[in-house]
Each structure stands twice: as C-alpha cells, then as structure tokens.
Amino acid sequence: MDNKLSEQEILYSFEAALRDGHIVPYYQPQINHSTGRMVGAEALMRWNHLVLGFQCPADFIPVLEDHDLIFKADVYIFEEVCRFLRKCFDRGISPVPISVNMSRCDIYRHDYVEEIERIRHRYEIPVRYLHIEITESSAIAGIELMTSVIDKLHALGYIVEMDDFGSGYSSLNILKDLNVDVIKIDLGFLDGNVGGRGGIILSSVVQMAKWLNTPIISEGVETMEQADYMKSLGCNYIQGYLYAKPMPKEAFLDRLQKTQHEMERPSMQFINAVNTGKFWDPDSMETLIFSHFVGPAALFTYQEGKLEILRVNDKYIREIGMNMTPQDFINANPWDNHDAESRKRYEDVIRRAIVSGEEETCEAWRQFFSPCCGKDEICIRSYIQVIGHAGTQHLLFARIQNVTAEKNKYQTLSESEQRFRFASEQANIYAWEYTIATKEMRPCFRCMRDMDLPPLLTNYPEPVIESGVIPEDYADMYRDWMRRLEAGEPSLEGVIPFTKWRVPFLVRYTTVFDENGKPLKAYGSATMVVDPAKEEK
Numbered sequence: 001m002d003n004k005l006s007e008q009e010i011l012y013s014f015e016a017a018l019r020d021g022h023i024v025p026y027y028q029p030q031i032n033h034s035t036g037r038m039v040g041a042e043a044l045m046r047w048n049h050l051v052l053g054f055q056c057p058a059d060f061i062p063v064l065e066d067h068d069l070i071f072k073a074d075v076y077i078f079e080e081v082c083r084f085l086r087k088c089f090d091r092g093i094s095p096v097p098i099s100v101n102m103s104r105c106d107i108y109r110h111d112y113v114e115e116i117e118r119i120r121h122r123y124e125i126p127v128r129y130l131h132i133e134i135t136e137s138s139a140i141a142g143i144e145l146m147t148s149v150i151d152k153l154h155a156l157g158y159i160v161e162m163d164d165f166g167s168g169y170s171s172l173n174i175l176k177d178l179n180v181d182v183i184k185i186d187l188g189f190l191d192g193n194v195g196g197r198g199g200i201i202l203s204s205v206v207q208m209a210k211w212l213n214t215p216i217i218s219e220g221v222e223t224m225e226q227a228d229y230m231k232s233l234g235c236n237y238i239q240g241y242l243y244a245k246p247m248p249k250e251a252f253l254d255r256l257q258k259t260q261h262e263m264e265r266p267s268m269q270f271i272n273a274v275n276t277g278k279f280w281d282p283d284s285m286e287t288l289i290f291s292h293f294v295g296p297a298a299l300f301t302y303q304e305g306k307l308e309i310l311r312v313n314d315k316y317i318r319e320i321g322m323n324m325t326p327q328d329f330i331n332a333n334p335w336d337n338h339d340a341e342s343r344k345r346y347e348d349v350i351r352r353a354i355v356s357g358e359e360e361t362c363e364a365w366r367q368f369f370s371p372c373c374g375k376d377e378i379c380i381r382s383y384i385q386v387i388g389h390a391g392t393q394h395l396l397f398a399r400i401q402n403v404t405a406e407k408n409k410y411q412t413l414s415e416s417e418q419r420f421r422f423a424s425e426q427a428n429i430y431a432w433e434y435t436i437a438t439k440e441m442r443p444c445f446r447c448m449r450d451m452d453l454p455p456l457l458t459n460y461p462e463p464v465i466e467s468g469v470i471p472e473d474y475a476d477m478y479r480d481w482m483r484r485l486e487a488g489e490p491s492l493e494g495v496i497p498f499t500k501w502r503v504p505f506l507v508r509y510t511t512v513f514d515e516n517g518k519p520l521k522a523y524g525s526a527t528m529v530v531d532p533a534k535e536e537k
C-alpha cells in the first residue's frame with residue numbers, strides 16, 4: 001500500500017499536524033569516532049501521520065518549500081529543540097549542541113534569525129547549544145544574501161554548518177566565500193566503497209577543508225570501514241547508522257544520559273590564504289581540484305621538511321612527460337625525485353615562499369621513473385606560492401614548466417658541435433610500445449607531450465588517425481602496417497608525414513615474438529627526417 005501523502009493531503013493537513021504535535025524532530029547523535037563520545041546531534045523533521053504513518057522528509061519538505069510553509073515548520077522544529085534543551089537543563093542533564101536545518105527558502109525570510117533568537121531567549125538556551133545547518137543550494141538566493149545571514153548568525157554566536165558539502169557544483173568556491181564553521185560531508189555517494197574515484201574526491205575535499213581549518217562531520221556513515229577511513233583522513237566526527245539512527249526525543253534523552261559527551265570542538269578559524277585572488281578565482285579553483293586548470297599545476301603541503309603531494313592536474317603529468325598517473329605522484333615520496341642539491345634548492349624556494357607570501361621560483365633537475373618510459377632527468381622550473389596554512393603545515397600551490405629542452409640546448413651548445421648534433425638527434429626520437437593482441441599503444445613521454453597523447457591508447461591506430469597525427473591519406477597504409485605486424489612481419493620502415501603540418505618522420509617497427517613465434521609486441525619509433533639543406537645553415 002502506498003502510504004505517501006499526496007501534495008493536497010500535505011497542504012491540507014499540515015497546520016493541524018503542527019498543532020497536534022504530529023510533526024516532531026528526531027535526533028541523530030554525532031560521535032567522535034576516536035573516543036566514542038557524543039559531540040552533538042542533528043534534529044531531523046518527522047511527520048507521523050495519524051492514518052498513513054511516518055512520512056519521509058524527502059517527500060513532504062519539497063512540497064512545504066514550494067508552498068511557502070517550510071519556514072513555519074523549521075521554526076517549529078527549532079522551538080521543539082529549544083524545549084528539549086530546556087528540559088535537559090531543568091533536569092540537570094547536560095546536553096550536546098543540536099544542529100537544526102535551515103531550508104534554502106528560509107534564507108529569503110528576513111525574520112528567520114530574529115524569530116529563532118526570540119525563541120532561544122524565551123527558553124533561555126545558551127547559543128552554543130544551537131547550530132544552524134545551511135545547504136549549498138541556498139546560494140541560489142545569491143552569495144550576498146547567504147553571507148549576510150551567516151554574518152547575522154555569527155554575530156549572535158551561532159555555529160554555522162555547511163550541509164551536504166561537495167554535492168553541488170560550486171562547492172569549493174562557496175566554501176571559500178562563506179565563513180562556515182563546520183562542513184558536513186555526506187558519504188552516501190561512495191556507495192559503501194571508499195576506494196576508487198569517490199575516495200579520491202573525498203580525500204581531496206577533506207584536505208581542502210583541513211587547509212581552511214574547518215572541522216568536518218561525516219554523514220551517512222554506515223560501516224566501520226567508512227568511519228575508519230574518515231578517521232584516517234583526520235575526520236573523527238561521524239553521524240550515521242553505524243552509531244545511531246535518528247530517534248525520538250525520549251530515546252535521545254536516554255542516550256544522552258548513558259553516553260559520555262564532549263563539548264569542545266576543534267578550532268574554527270578560517271585561515272585566510274595569502275594573496276589568494278588568483279588562486280581562489282572561481283574558474284581556477286574548480287579546475288584546480290577537478291583538473292581543468294589551464295597550466296600544469298600541483299598542490300602540496302610542506303611541514304618541517306615533509307613534502308606531500310595532494311593533487312596534480314593532467315597538464316602537470318603531460319609537462320613532466322612521463323607515462324604516470326596522478327596517483328603515482330600522490331603515492332610517491334616527492335623527495336625521491338630530487339638529489340641532495342635539487343632538494344636543497346627546492347626547500348629553499350619553499351621557505352622563501354613561506355616568508356614572502358609571494359610567488360617564488362626555482363629550477364631544479366629531477367629524476368622520474370615510469371615502467372614504460374624508464375628513468376629520465378627532467379629540469380623543472382617551479383613557481384611556488386603559499387596559499388594557506390594550518391599550524392606549521394603550509395599548503396602550497398606550484399605551477400611548473402618543463403625546461404629540459406631549453407636547458408639541454410644551452411648546455412650542449414657550449415660543447416662540441418658533434419655532441420650537439422648527437423643530442424638533438426636523440427631528442428627527436430619518439431618511441432612507443434604496441435601490444436598486438438590488445439591493440440593497445442603506450443606512448444613515450446615525448447609522444448604524450450608533443451602529440452598530446454594520453455598514457456594509454458586503445459584500438460590503435462584509430463585514435464592517432466582520428467586526432468590527425470597520422471594524416472587521412474596515410475591512414476589506410478598505416479592500418480595495413482598494423483595488420484602486417486599482426487601477421488608476423490618482423491620489422492617495418494617508412495616515412496610518414498605527421499600532423500596537419502606534415503612533418504616527415506621515419507617510422508620504424510620492430511616486432512617481438514614469443515617462444516612459439518607468435519608476434520607479441522611491436523616497438524615503434526619515429527625520428528624526424530632532417531632536411532639536409534636546412535642542416536647546412
């Protein structure tokens with residue numbers, strides 16, 4: 001049987017339901033996962049309909065919002081919470097702070113703050129026992145309006161919490177623009193799986209919040225694994241079925257008396273980044289986190305010699321030019337890429353950036369290793385700027401530029417002409433590995449960089465034909481080459497004009513066979529065909 005209230009029924013019975021106490025707050029405890037103590041609770045609206053039973057807030061709240069009734073309901077819940085807290089004080093039971101939801105529609109009501117203040121005074125509740133949860137979607141009313149409401153709440157001493165953080169598109173901008181004291185992240189989107197992409201997004205959101213020194217409450221935590229994972233990211237505050245479902249006030253009162261609780265919360269100061277304009281600019285911020293930043297960039301933390309890469313964007317990887325993934329960078333110890341001299345140089349520039357607050361630059365040779373490209377020495381010019389700090393930990397933003405070619409040229413120029421020729425010839429070799437059975441191609445770093453290729457191409461050679469690296473009129477010939485390799489041709493060679501500029505390259509393939517003579521892989525290389533006439537000059 002469908003026990004959902006229809007829209008008409010909601011509108012028709014709402015007033016009576018409020019009056020008769022059928023709409024009530026349920027309380028869901030928030031627990032410090034490290035200590036097991038209760039740190040707070042959230043009041044969640046419940047409608048127990050006389051005939052149809054419990055109604056899901058997701059069903060009736062949007063209707064109330066659409067018909068301008070949510071304000072009344074929210075204020076009513078706030079009052080119920082105050083009444084509950086009063087009862088605790090009167091009985092000598094020490095409560096925890098209760099978070100109350102503010103609908104995005106309440107933001108338009110200029111009297112929301114006045115109204116709750118009036119109620120709070122009437123019940124004589126110290127303001128620190130009441131937190132207000134706002135959602136990102138309130139931003140549709142405009143950031144200015146949202147900011148003014150938050151400022152008003154702050155001026156009165158309320159803690160303001162950002163609900164469902166990370167669910168909206170503009171999360172990170174909002175976080176920066178709004179002075180919220182606590183962030184709530186809903187783990188629902190992880191589908192119980194903390195590995196994979198969700199986990200990576202989550203950890204970066206958590207890092208973000210940490211740099212801003214904003215405490216986090218994880219919501220929707222259902223398993224110990226999730227709670228432990230959040231703890232490993234430094235987030236101990238948990239709200240979810242793992243510890244408790246939302247419960248009626250009697251059960252909650254009982255719980256309050258039986259569980260130890262702690263009132264103190266971590267520091268709640270929003271650390272303002274130095275010269276943040278450029279960095280927090282809406283576009284670059286989004287891109288930064290989700291890898292659309294225009295240039296090669298990385299985010300890392302530095303604390304007393306400890307360097308930790310938090311994020312690199314795709315362009316960063318391209319610029320380094322090795323066949324590596326963001327995870328390779330994040331997992332590795334970045335100092336492994338530096339020798340002693342380079343490390344000293346890099347730490348110097350970091351210290352300079354910390355002291356000056358300005359963008360500082362340095363050049364250092366680094367060694368990178370990838371299974372496909374092997375080892376390579378790369379000279380990186382970095383532009384480093386501190387964008388935030390938490391205690392002695394600094395958050396830094398680095399733009400990089402691969403200046404290896406420039407450096408090599410400079411160095412070789414000063415050596416003999418013969419060596420110069422040799423070096424530039426070497427630099428012109430493009431190499432890749434083609435796996436015949438799977439039609440997978442793994443390009444070397446130079447191919448990736450100069451021809452804008454990803455680390456792995458499937459259904460080869462179609463992607464390079466499509467992208468125009470191999471021109472149309474050579475496509476069939478090149479496809480035929482792949483067929484010949486598959487048929488067991490030990491080597492192939494020919495000149496192919498690359499790209500729309502038709503730069504002639506001598507392309508060679510050498511096939512590797514297994515012990516039964518079956519072709520396994522073919523190693524490809526391409527060298528630019530140097531025009532002898534030009535070389536004379």
Ligand code: C2E
Nearest residue numbers: 044045057058077101102103220221222239240241242246
């Ligand atoms: P919300 O503010 O994000 O509340 C958290 C929701 O997650 C609640 O759903 C809660 O019962 C649920 N939840 C908590 N732990 C778990 C868990 O471990 N697993 C799962 N799957 N869910 C968990 P609920 O109570 O159904 O409320 C839904 C939404 O309705 C709330 O989302 C909030 O946006 C809105 N709402 C609830 N009460 C009020 C209120 O008093 N005023 C306003 N304006 N909105 C409210």
Ligand code: CA
Nearest residue numbers: 042101133163
């Ligand atoms: Ca909420």
Ligand code: CA
Nearest residue numbers: 163164186219
């Ligand atoms: Ca939430």
